[in-house]
Amino acid sequence: MSRSVYGMILSLLLVSCTNMIETKKNENKFAGSLSELNLNLEVTKRTLSNGMKVLISENHKLPIFSLYTYYDVGGRYEYPGTTGSTHFLEHMLFKKTKNNPAGTFSKFIESNGGNSNAYTTFDNTVYYENVPSYTIEEIIKLEAERMENLELEPEAFEKERQVVLEERKMRYENSPRGQIFQAMMKTIFEGTPYGGSVIGDAKDVKNLSREKMMEFYKDFYAPNNAIMVIVGDVDTNAVIDYLEDQIGKIKANDKLDALKAKLDQKSRYISKAKLPVVKKIHGQSATPMFTLSYPAPGIGTEEGYALDFLASILGTGASSYLTQTFVTNRRPKLESIYAANYTLKNSGVFFIQGQLLDKVNLNKFRRSLMKSISKSCHQAVTERNVQKTKNILLVNYYSNIQTNAGLGSxxxxxxxxxxxxxxxxxxxxxxxxxxxxxxxxxxxxxxxxKKAAFISVWKKHRK
Structure with a gap:
């Protein structure tokens, strides 16, 4: 899967449980190819009466389990004026519901020695818990409650608005890395739902109403828009029966398919970016920080997988092409550099990011970088480097297959x-x-x- 930076791809693609790997007999387990590795996953897949998908994998080594709930709603379903709604709503899902006071969810998790969290992307919103097995019924009840009965209490809503605005300042406005990432997204995905930040524009967050958020909640927090994954010390049949009893009774959104079909129209994701372009942004970076980005294909394409390899070859590790060219050579120009292939459901971006050393001329470096990139297709992409990338995949395949949470993800x-x-x-x-x-x-x-966007952030750039 090639939906994000290379390390994230590895962690999400190649995670499972250690007792679920098979290799060919009489062979060194690290000597084979990727095709010789097989996940022997025992997974039960069901769909509840209201359309919610359920995946369950039993692992009885320890009396614990992980539960992940994926909702098909993210920044891509927002419009100008409502940006940040999905992320803001994620915060509110931990607040008061019809039958539970604010804090009930987190208090229950923590009092039983577990942990929970959530994250929002352009494509989805995901909630997860890691808890003891005896809590399974209560956790399902809590998930059912917040799927159906969120209240958006006025006072809590306004307090959380300020929390989100402060988070935005920390991640973007006061962070050179955040500034440059947001500028890249706006540039490459101009005029599309991906052309901004998941947290949203500050103006939109400040003006978002409770009524608009409740409408958003009712549209997308429906069982037929969710996938629940449970991995660990549980009884599959008992859990499915209990899910049907607690969540199966929640009404599906019959208008959801039509709504999503409209929001996922290809025309919404055609970028209006004018490339090539060079942009300079004033920021707090003491030396210039830069990103060189290119439009790329979305998730699941063979070209996307090839770009994963290219990102690793160019900018992953001390032996990568760009690191050796600009960081570890005799006359280094950069403090650091890396490459990544960030893929989304409906589009993608390949980018290279780094930071210049003091007294290195930014314009001269940009020209040098562009020349190196043009040469890299032949100089860097060699049989040895392609094989090295396969080896990285192989090693990570084993090193990341450790936990219930990993398999759930x-x-x-x-x-x-x-x-x-x-x-x-x-x-x-x-x-x-x-x-x-x-x-x-x-x-x-x-x-x-001709398709490049070079963006830099530096305290000496004009405001």
């Missing part, structure tokens, strides 16, 4: 993005078949200077 992400948690079988085959020609082809196609 893995199953949920594949089911969410592809509609089938078994998608990893196809992905591993694609990664294993990757070769020099395929990686060079995407390098030449997508890393064109």
């Amino acid at each position: 893995f199953l949920g992400s594949n089911e969410f993005f592809y509609g089938d948690y078994k998608k990893y079988e196809e992905e591993l085959a694609i990664y294993n078949s990757m070769d020099v020609e395929k990686v060079r082809a995407v390098c030449q196609k997508y890393l064109s200077p």
